[in-house]
Amino acid sequence: MNTTTTCHTTRNTRMMPLAGILAVAALSLCALSGCAPQSAPADTAGAPAADAVTIDDAWVKSADEGMSAAFGTLVNTGDADVTVIAVTSAASSMLELHETVENESGEMVMREIEGGFVIPAGGELALEPGADHIMLMDLAAPLRAGDEVTFMLTFSDESTSDFTAPVKDYSGANENYESGDDHEGMGH
Structure with a gap:
């Protein structure tokens, strides 16, 4: 039982840094590719x-x-x-x-x-x-x-x-x- 817990703990320890790296990579890729939230088209209804x-x-x-x-x-x-x-x-x-x-x-x-x-x-x-x-x-x-x-x-x-x-x-x-x-x- 200890082995499973140790194994489980080991897995979590290894996955945490990997998940963090993937998140940073995804955010970087998103910023580079322009997938930031799109702004709404300009509203000219209020303009003269x-x-x-x-x-x-x-x-x-x-x-x-x-x-x-x-x-x-x-x-x-x-x-x-x-x-x-x-x-x-x-x-x-x-x-x-x-x-x-x-x-x-x-x-x-x-x-x-x-x-x-x-x-x-x-x-x-x-x-x-x-x-x-x-x-x-x-x-x-x-x-x-x-x-x-x-x-x-x-x-x-x-x-x-x-x-x-x-x-x-x-x-x-x-x-x-x-x-x-x-x-x-x-x-x-």
Whole structure:
């Protein structure tokens, strides 16, 4: 019986250092291989909407007077939808977020979009001739090809973001305004 106890004690004595060595080895291997606890993905839900939005390929249509429009692709890198509710620029005293839609007569007309532009989480919204765009009315000065125009977007959370776009010559995008608007029949 003593032998068994001695044997058992001997086994435990030998296993303790081996278990300790294995534990240290496992922890070292884990640290080297990056198996540390994973952190949760960044939560952008609390961040200002402006931090998640960029604009690619922005440009403005040249115009001598009256009206023009700005285009590009709004990109939302965040994990929540973002809404642009307003835009301002020194280039125009009146700017609107516009959509182009078919009216009852089947004509394509421009109108201010209610609620603003929604940019889906992790997605983009194209601003292009004949579709959604930023409308500049009552231009402060002629917009000539090669000029640059700076805009400030305001988001639904009241955060803001600026972008600058070059002015380009473009002869398209001559849609009409929806009936009843003060600027009916004016193309851009």
